[in-house]
Amino acid sequence: MEEKTFKLTFLNDVTRDMQYNEEENTVRMYLRGRLAVLYVPTPLMESYDLHKVSTPPQNKLKLDWVYGYRGRDCRSNLHLLPTGEIVYFVAAVVVLYNMEEHNQRHYLGHTDDIKCIAIHPNKLVVATGQVCGTDRRDAMPHIRIWNSVSLTTLCVIGNGEFDGSICCLSFSKADGGSYLCAIDETSDHNISIWDWQKGERGTKVTETKCSVDTVVCAEWHPLERNQIVSCGKGHVSFWSLDNGGMLYKRMGIFESREKPRYVTCVAFNQSGDVLTGDSNGNIIVWGRGTNTISKIVRNIHEGSIFSICVLKDGFIVTGGGKDGKILYFDESLNLTGEEAQIEDHFGGIRTVAEGRGSQLLIGTTRNCILVGDVGMGFNPAMLGHAEEVWGLAAHPILPQFATAGHDRLLQMWDSLSHTVVWSKDIGEQAQSIGFSPDGNVMVVGCTSGKWLAIDSETRELYTHHSDGSEPIQVVRFSPDGTLLALGSRDNYIYIYQVNEDAVKYSRVGRCMGHSSFITHLDWSIDGQYLRSNSGDYELLYWNPGICRQIPQPSMMKDMEWASHSCIISFETIGIWPEGADGTDVNNCTRSSDSKLLATGDDFGKVKLFSYPACQPKSLCHTYGGHSSHVTNVSFLQDDTRLISTGGSDTSVLQWIVNY
Known part of the structure; x- marks a missing residue:
């Protein structure tokens, strides 16, 4: 018996052989010590060679549209540029969105979550700071400074010099923007000043400890050279940078007044006084050049003031994180009587920025961007998910797709108009979605073991069932729509007979045999068979009509499958990187x-292979944009676009295929 071997090195430094058995026509592959025996299809038996390298596809991807915005935990991250674009970020992408022309451009220099942004006084240069990523080699915390017209990177600052994520950035203003201030999220929240135009990587002028407590904001004074104000938990600090490059701090003195739990935002009025908003709903005015209070306007919001925006005409706008109110003040902080209320389902107000004319840009705590004014009201320019996104399914006929997440939102998107067709709160944390073959019905699997059948057009709930108490990880209709398979985290696959236009469901039984949770399912083209992967890297086959496992996987080697989402199969040998531990690749789609x-994958990457990727060395094209886990990928019905979802980054990315 002749065996050809191919070396793969695994993370635990154990070298396993990937073996091809010519007598049995099987490839033996190990994932975390677990053996998978994969049968070579008959047409490939004569020519199959483990050592052959599979070439990457001629097709490539280009990022087309980004759905989402990071407002849940980031501030001051929404700005209007002279180009007419609004600039903001989500995941590892900076989006430049022209609302009038409804198009987007993207800055893709970052390797992991972006946490902060600053605009240079010239309104042309942008600085963005990122977190410390899961892979320290590729995603060290750093700052990128780039041109907002050409999208070229001008400077990369601090690679290897920051210990924590960059949480605040600000360009100096009174000197024309020579310096950049940064704060990183270490235990001491270090504040550093950079001469960003000096050398290829900028030059650090100074660095010192800022505060042991959380810092949420740091801004250069617009009129006073070398003055910076920072604030956060229980403090506001006034910094001076002397000619020798040393930073000196004076703490804001609250005296006997009630000290707020958080000072949440900083702004400057046209006289140069400092305005701070806090968790008590107060605005405090600090006299220019002092660290003492000159005025307090109390309890203007219920809960925290997350944003103060000083308009070009000197009037002041505040946004409430809890009450969702936008209030207008004159230059002396007298209420003008103008106010607006943001609808609860959009979330609280995280940031307020001046838009075109009388318009305001509002970023919310539920990751929405609203645009409008008091007279016309505020309408969403961008909707997103507010928590982890796991569910994704392409409509089988229309150029649309659905997403669902732990925020209980089920959303239908149109890929051509780049808009939300509808959004529905289903009252359950969602984990998975599947469309019926005609696209009329969608089944949503929830984290509680419950699943819902919903009309994809009217959003009417037809029925709901519960199977176990663990999340429904995957939902798949058979190609003819007569059967429904639901893979659960309780290790079972539940099979239902589908009656009356996918409105009624009767349980056939459950497939038992996996020793770990179900991760992926595919139906055969004739709907007679099912294959499944599990959390311990098994590939099993089933006769779903009687819920029985097929014990001879060799019988299935030439089966044609209606979809390809199983990540462990002969056709996906090449998607596993050298050193893979089994959890690296989360999903695939053909x-x-x-x-x-x-x-x-788990590193924020979307990869494009030629199908089948059955060689251990299968070359591919790799694309960034997500941070950490990419939870799902799906081609749209005509293969012109690919959709990917990020888990904790809450974003949905749309890619053009064959660009």
């Missing part, structure tokens, strides 16, 4: 024409 295979 194009309708069976020429492309896309994957999403």
Whole structure:
């Protein structure tokens, strides 16, 4: 018996052999010590060679549209540029969105979550700071300074010099923007000043401890050279940078007045006084050049003031995080009587920025961007998910797709108009979605073991069932729509007979045999068979009509599958990187024409392979944009676009195929 071997090195430094058994026509592959025996299809038996390298596809991807915004935990991250674009970020992408022309451009220099942004006084240069990523080699915390017109990177600051994520950035203003101030999220929240135009990587002028407590904001004074104000938990600090490059701090003195739990935002009026908002709903005015209070306007909001915006005409706007109110003040902080109320489902107000004319830009705590004014009201310019996104399904007929997440939102998107068709709160944390073959019904699997059948157009709830108490990880209709398979985290696959236009469901039984939770399912083209992967890297086959496992996997080697989402199969050998531990690749999807295979992994990468990727060395194209886990990928119905979802980054990215 002749065996050809191919070396793969695994994370625990154990070198396993990937073996091809010519007598049995099987490839033996190990994932975290677990053996998977994969049968070579008959047409490939004569020519299959483990050592052959599979070439990458001619097709490539280009980021087309980003759905989402990071407002839940970031501030001051929404700005209007002279180009007419609003600039903001989500995941590892900076979005430049022209609302009038409804198009987006993207800055893609970052390798992990962006946490802060600053605009240079010239309104042309932008600085963005990122977190410390999961992979310290590729995603060290750093600052990128770039041109907002050409999207070229001008300078990369601090690679290897920051210990924590960059949480605050500000360009100096009174000197024309020579310096950049940064704060990183270490235990001491270090504040550093950079001469960003000096050398290829900028030059650090000074660095010192800022505060042991959380810092949420740091801003250069617009009129006073070398003055910075920072604030956060229980403090406001006034900094001076002397000619020798030393930073000196004076703490804001609250005297006998009630000290707020958090000082949440900083702004400057046209006289140069400092305005701070706090968790008590107060605005405090600090006299220019002092660290003492000159005026307090109390309890203007219920809860925290997350944003103060001083308009060009000197009037002042505040946004409430809890009460969702936008209030207008004159230059002396007298209420003008103008106010607006943001609808609860959009979330609280995280940031307020001046837009075109009388318009305001509002970023919310539920990751929405609203645009409008008091007279016309505020309408969403961008809707997103507010928590982890796991559910994704492409509509089988229309150029649309659905997403669902732990925020209980089920959303239908149109890929051509880049808009939300509808959004529904289903009252349950969602984990998975599947469309019926005609696209009329969608089944949503929830984290509680419950699942819902919903009309994809009217949003009417037809029925709901519960199977176990663990999340429904995957939902798949058979190609003819007569059966429904639901893979659960309780290790079972539940099979239902589908009656009356996918409105009624009767349980056939459950497939038992996996020793870990179900991760992926595919139906055969004739709907007679099912294959499944589990959390311990098993590949099993089933007769779903009687809920029985097929004990001879060799019988299935030439089966044609209606979809390809199973990440452990002969056709996906090449998607596993050298040193893979089994958890690296989260999902895969095959194009309708069976020429492309896309994957999403744990490192924020979307990869595009030629299908099948059955060689251990399968070359691919790799794309960043997400941070950490890419939870799902799916080609749209005509293969012109690919959709990917990020888990904790809450974003949905749309890619053009064959750009």
